Amino acid sequence: MASPRIIVVGGGLAGLSSVIKIAEAGGSVDLFSIVPVKRSHSVCAQGGINAAKNLKGEGDTTWQHFDDSIYGGDFLANQTPVKAMCENAPAVIDLLDRMGVPFNRTPEGLLDFRRFGGTLYHRTAFAGATTGQQLLYALDEQVRRFESEGKVKKYEGWEFLSAIIDSKGVARGITAMNLRTMELRAFPADAVILATGGVGALFGKSTNSVVCTGSAQSAVFQQGAYYANGEFIQVHPTAIPGEDKLRLMSESARGEGGRVWVPRKAGDKRVFSQIPESERWYFLEEWYPKYGNLVPRDVATRAIFKAVYEYGLGIDGQPMVYLDLSHIDRETLDRKLGGILEIYEKFVGDDPHEVPMKIFPGMHYTMGGLWVDFNQMTNIPGLFAVGECEYQYHGANRLGANSLMSCIHGGFITGPIVMKYAKSVDAVEGDGGAAAELARQAEINKALISNQGTENPFKLWRELGQTMTEHATVIRYNKGLQQADQKIMELMDRYKSVNLSDKSQWANTSFAFARQLKNMLELSRVVVQGAFLRDESRGAHYKPDFPDRNDEKFLKTTKARFTGEVEGPSFEFEEVDTQFITPRPRRYDAAK
Amino acid sequence: MATANHPAAPKLSTGVQPLRAAKGSSFLWRKLHSLLGIIPIGAFLVEHLLSNFEALKGPAAYAAQVKFLNSLPLVRVLEWTFIFLPIAYHAIYGLYIWFRGKSNIVYYPWAGNWMYLAQRWTGLVAFLYIGYHVATQRFLGVSLPENPGASFHKVQAELSNPVILAFYVIAMIAICWHFAYGIWLFAAKWGITPGVKSRKRFGYLCAAFGLALAIMGLAGIWAFVSPQYKNAPENVQVTTLVEPGR
Amino acid sequence: MATKTVTLEIKRQASPDSPAVWEKFELEWRPGMNVISAMMEIAANPVTVDGRETTPISYDSNCLEEICGSCAMRINGKARMACSALVDNLEQPIKVEPLSKFPLVRDLQVDRSVLFENLKAVQAWVPIDGTYDLGPGPRVFPAQQEVSYPLSNCISCTCCMEVCPQFNEATGFVGAATIAQVKLFNNHPTGRVLAEERLRALAGDGGVQECGFAQNCVEVCPKQIPLTDAISDISRDVLFQKAKDLIRS
DSSP states (O other): OOOOEEEEEOOSHHHHHHHHHHHHTTOEEEEEESSOGGGSGGGGOOSOEEOOOOOSSSOOOHHHHHHHHHHHTTTOSOHHHHHHHHHHHHHHHHHHHHTTOOOOBOTTSSBOEEEOTTOSSEEEEOOTTOHHHHHHHHHHHHHHHHHHTTSEEEEETEEEEEEEEOTTSOEEEEEEEETTTOOEEEEEOSEEEEOOOOOGGGGSSOSSOTTOOOHHHHHHHHTTOOEEOTTOEEEEEEEEEOSSOEEEOOTHHHHTTOEEEEESSTTOOSOGGGSOGGGEEOHHHHHOTTTGGGOOHHHHHHHHHIIIIISOOSGGGSSOEEEEOTTSOHHHHHHHHHHHHHHHHHHHOOOTTTSOEEEEEEEEEEOOEEOOOTTSBOSSTTEEEOGGGBOTTSTTSOOTTOHHHHHHHHHHHHHHHHHHHHHHSOOOOTTTTHHHHHHHHHHHHHHHHHOOOOBOHHHHHHHHHHHHHHHHSSSOOHHHHHHHHHHHHHHHHHHTTBOOSOOOSSSOHHHHHHHHHHHHHHHHHHHHHHHHHOOSOBTTBOBTTBOSOOHHHHSEEEEEEOOOSTTOOEEEEEEOOOSSSOOOOOOSSSOO | OOBOOOOOOOOOOOOSOOOBTTOSSHHHHHHHHHHHIIIIIIHHHHHHHHHHHGGGGOHHHHHHHHHHHHTSTTHHHHHIIIIIHHHHHHHHHHHHHHHHOOOOTTTOOOHHHHHHHHHHHHHHHHHHHHHHHIIIIIISSSOTTTOGGGHHHHHHHHHTSHHHHHHHHHHHHHHHHHHHHHHHHHHHHTTSSOSHHHHHHHHHHHHHHHHHHHHHHHHHHHHHHSGGGTTOOSOOOOOSSOOSOO | OOOOEEEEEEEEOSSTTSOOEEEEEEEEOOTTOBHHHHHHHHHHSOBOTTSOBOOOOOOOOSOSSSSSOOOEEEETTEEEEGGGOBGGGSOSSEEEEOOSSSOEEETTEEOOHHHHHHHHHTTOSOOOSOSSOOOSOOOOOHHHHHHHHHHHTOOOOOHHHHTOTTOSTTTOOOOHHHHHHHHHHHHSTTGGGGHHHHHHHHTSBTSGGGOOOOOHHHHHOTTOOOHHHHHHHHHHHHHHHHHHHHHHO
16 A cells, blocks of 8 residues: 555644654645744743643652642643643653754753743753754754655645535545635645644734735635634733734733833823823732732733723724833843843844833733644544644643644654554545535635625734724623624625735735634634633633633633634533642642 | 647746756866966965065176076976976966956945955956966076076066056056965865864955065065166176175 | 934836846835835835836845844845844935846845755754764864854854955855855864865865965955954864865865
8 A cells, every 4th residue: 555645734843743653654745834934823832831741850740730730720631631741751852852952951961941920949951042943943853854855745825725525524635725826726635634733813913924814724624623611812921012923022021120011091192201200000009019020920811901902092092012121220230131132132123221112012922722622533433633723722722832742742742643543544435525625615715705895804814803802802791792793793894895906816825814714813803702602611711700610611712613603603512631630729829 | 748738838948957966077177277276376475476576686696596496496397397298287277267257346345345356356466467477477588597697687678567566566467466365265265274264264364464565575576676776787796605694 | 303214225226137227216214214114115005216116126134133134135235134234324315226236126125045955965964863862972172162153153144245346257256154054064073074175176176276265255255254264273273184185185
């Protein structure tokens, strides 16, 4: 039998680690990525990667890691896969180390570990402030090695459009579009792995990269795949708002004495230096006298949101608050925060030694994603999902430094599973539906390019982002979520009269974007409606009207299914696997 | 594979080709170019300027020096293998290097980039000058190997033309610059100075050396145009011993 | 008060074989604007300064944090990352052009795959036995890690190649980025096993010898990678390797 042909879509950590395992096991891989894989969003991760290696004599165990992860995720994650991840983590770190990741070292030449949020142990391996970049490069290099041996063929600059699903409902390949020649093509395969990352673009601006649109997930969702826990979106409290995106400002800025404030007067036009101390409102210090500016991430996030949206006190009427370090002397700042202050200066142009930084919580991570079973397979046989685009490792909130591990571990286990699947799957009948699917995609393209209307897709996207950010990030009210859903429906309607100013058939970026936008709109409804249905507060999902966790009703996975109806997706709820750790209240102000 | 109808796509230009790993011999030729610049060409330059310095002692001393050099065993063989051929190779391959480079000083007016450009222009000046100099002084007119006594006068006659004199001065400076920076480049590119600091320190050393060489070279020129030896005799009696002074 | 504006002149080319034209845009100034956000603005309203409708600009971008290496272009003549090119720090009109040394795709998009081919040619990877669990990797002391880490920060933006006078079609020079990667892998305890092959590869046509040491690479590198140090070190290693091969063969 010929070696199984596997398609992997996405060249971040999850995709590349799948590719490595498949190529090593003798499979042939077609690797699809919008950008050259080395430029995938995984490069952005800064902090580190968790593994209970217990190299600091603290008695850390994989069980502790498991417990921290489940607890951090507010018990919404299925425990079996999370347990497996935590148990596999030390071996993954060893492997990455062997691949040459330049992890920071102890004087003895061993891996160094740092402490991260949500744990009491030094469990996070790191490579300077660019761990994600270093990990991605190590995997990229291994894949390049396989590529030079002919085991992997890269399709960089191709965008996934849809899965090819045969008459029995089995995935038999994909259709994809070449973003340079705009050529549409069907690629048959024995199995397909999606590793397409998060959905930051649903929120307009986020800390995610440009390609993190969720378009691929949405496409297969619209083909019948379940989308799970879509309402769980992690927001980072201190992102730097930019005209083009949000960039992370490390939590250490608050740790080193940064104070968060807004002018007391709404719409105060004065520059910060002309606002006297008495007219500055240090709302975190006032609301949380005990923790002050160092309240946990979610609390800080909600407070900042409240100050801006409920009190209307954002700087200059914009959704921003000050994070002030200018009262600390230059030398101390340089010693403790040098690198991160340089980043701020580079991208904002202001010197945080002199000028308070402007920050705002920003959409950061997608906990939800394609529903998969414990074998990483979606409900469409032959279609697998791995990494941030699936839902199963982070529950209601992701533990810091667990994302990199979940991606790599996920990829490493998925590779062999997919090989096994591909060897046992029945032979495809005919073309498996490839021609029909290709024709469907060609039809969509043709309709889009010849559409006569007045709407600009980039403008529609901005409106989507604004409404999603306002209603579906940090603080959620059912009324607001309903408004958001209405707005999305309006946008979907306006999308029908989208008019591309660029109708060419060569490297037409607005064309590709317009296709993604359609998928973003569909997926946004999953997020908004999922949030609407979940009348509780759990992890990153917070409703002031339902401030407590409700295990009785909502210790369940949300599963959305595409219907094509005006009402949007249909929802069902699935029991969570809690066989190892019994759910208990999650609080970070006391011992757990 | 099924493909939807698609118009013929435009072709990209080929661009810069990837590394021809372990193929070809350009490494050898390029390193030879680099090495020859130091030895023997650089070494010969130093010798030549030292010899010129003898001219400060007058026509007789200069003639003695010329005679001494021409009395070396196998001098014609030495001249060709260690001077003419290496210089010719260094010059021609240098031009080849220049033509394949693409200066962008307009956009990137940085020190190293200026030096890169200067190395090419000084090389060209040196090439033109050496061609002219060798032709006129070695092969045309009175043959100095046979008449060392005529050497001072021959050079002096040449330098009496102010245009030629200016050419000599400019070339002297260019050559010394080219050699001094060439040493620096050699150290950098042969991995002798792999650190920023070591390159900087060595840079000062090379600059000082280049300056000293240039001063010495210009002093040599001065000997021929200074009032002291004005109207030197066409031929002087040469003893193999170098006279101390006059 | 008249609103403050930003003027951009963008060199556009619809396809590799169409003529290049300059288009001028005037946008409302906003605080914190960079060249990417300006182009996003143009995408939402693609109209030139003289009111003519045009198309959104094609350019590569992804992370917008100067870590993915996508958005390298020439801004006011100089190669740099567009995401960190703040409008306030640039002379106006801001002239934006594609990188000049790579095959043009469209507008500001170019094909930089030559770098990835070069990385293949020098086997820029650690040849591990397999991905099964073989325990921890070799010990690496902090001093060694501190040499490797900066080299491993290379984002493949190709700015060092763009600004290099020697990187062009005539020389086919490999460029500083690849040479620095050779140093990185030759320094790794396991990566070293391919050191000789990498050095021989770099002695091929277009190899390290083509460097003219103009040092533009190290000036332009957005990650401050010690590229000239790497070139110097690797040049020596290549030379020794060639000498060794000559004696042994």
